Amino acid sequence: MSLVLDQVTKQFGTFTAVDQLNLKVPEKEMFGFLGANGAGKTTTFRMILGLLDQTAGKITWNGRRIDYATTSEVGYLPEERGLYPKMKVSEQIVYLARLRGMKKQAILKELDGWLERFKVPEYKHKKVEELSKGNQQKIQFIAAVIHKPKLLILDEPFSGLDPVNVELLKKAVKDIKDQGATIVFSSHRMEHVEELCENLCIMHKGSPVVQGNLKEIKRSFEKKNIAIHADFDLAFLSDVPGVLKATYITEGVRLQVESEEIAEQIFRQVAAKGFVRKFELEDPSLHDIFIEKVGASFE
Ligand code: ATP
Numbered sequence: 001m002s003l004v005l006d007q008v009t010k011q012f013g014t015f016t017a018v019d020q021l022n023l024k025v026p027e028k029e030m031f032g033f034l035g036a037n038g039a040g041k042t043t044t045f046r047m048i049l050g051l052l053d054q055t056a057g058k059i060t061w062n063g064r065r066i067d068y069a070t071t072s073e074v075g076y077l078p079e080e081r082g083l084y085p086k087m088k089v090s091e092q093i094v095y096l097a098r099l100r101g102m103k104k105q106a107i108l109k110e111l112d113g114w115l116e117r118f119k120v121p122e123y124k125h126k127k128v129e130e131l132s133k134g135n136q137q138k139i140q141f142i143a144a145v146i147h148k149p150k151l152l153i154l155d156e157p158f159s160g161l162d163p164v165n166v167e168l169l170k171k172a173v174k175d176i177k178d179q180g181a182t183i184v185f186s187s188h189r190m191e192h193v194e195e196l197c198e199n200l201c202i203m204h205k206g207s208p209v210v211q212g213n214l215k216e217i218k219r220s221f222e223k224k225n226i227a228i229h230a231d232f233d234l235a236f237l238s239d240v241p242g243v244l245k246a247t248y249i250t251e252g253v254r255l256q257v258e259s260e261e262i263a264e265q266i267f268r269q270v271a272a273k274g275f276v277r278k279f280e281l282e283d284p285s286l287h288d289i290f291i292e293k294v295g296a297s298f299e
Contacts, residue, residue, distance in 0.1 A: 034186065
């Protein structure tokens with residue numbers, strides 16, 4: 001049950017939004033899809049869902065094309081939030097879930113469970129336009145997952161939510177994964193991807209610049225971070241060759257260095273000077289990697 005993109009290209013006129021993208025999303029996993037604004041994430045999602053035809057290449061879910069026959073297996077939270085403002089929440093969800101093949105009684109039962117879980121049971125009979133933007137997003141999330149899809153595509157699911165609601169939705173997404181769904185989500189928030197995904201792809205101008213297992217990506221990234229706490233002056237470290245960045249804090253310094261070898265040299269240098277309270281070599285953050293690969297175009 002994996003999702004496979006094979007040499008997928010999308011052109012709008014002469015502009016190439018997605019360029020020969022190869023992607024394999026393992027089943028029952030949460031896959032992170034990152035990229036700066038305009039990198040091609042939403043376009044890719046729309047092609048996966050069959051809402052947009054690719055110019056070239058092939059997309060399969062479980063060996064087949066995603067189309068009307070697979071509607072009940074797939075869930076989608078689009079980036080543009082679009083519920084009918086004048087419709088009541090319950091009518092809206094019943095309408096959308098019936099399109100996914102569910103029966104009304106089952107829908108209402110599931111809906112009650114979800115509204116309870118998201119701490120908004122009182123909204124069931126309210127019109128969508130009466131809800132705040134964040135609460136509308138929760139309702140749209142419910143619409144995307146109520147039929148228990150096997151493949152769930154979430155475009156920026158946590159954007160615009162307060163921290164409490166981010167946690168509620170994150171927990172819901174984790175539970176859906178634990179129940180066996182394959183989930184692909186896009187996000188500009190690196191910490192969400194670090195927390196939730198084993199595999200990821202960073203897109204830049206329609207092509208992947210980094211792809212694979214998060215831990216391996218971090219380990220294979222040459223540059224490392226070091227945290228050093230010591231009782232003596234560490235100012236000399238910013239002039240050591242191989243030190244790319246030095247941020248001084250009260251207890252010591254945080255360095256970004258070119259490689260692990262440089263880290264070893266620094267370790268010897270500081271140890272020779274006196275008592276070192278802390279010396280910690282850290283893998284780079286996804287944020288560091290993103291900035292390195294995507295550069296200044298990240299907003
Ligand atoms: P964001 O993070 O800002 O949502 P994204 O990675 O989702 O960005 P896309 O929406 O996929 O980016 O857009 C990729 C590129 O394709 C952009 O340069 C966009 O202007 C272009 N594009 C998208 N849809 C169309 C369209 N219908 N016609 C022409 N160009 C389009």
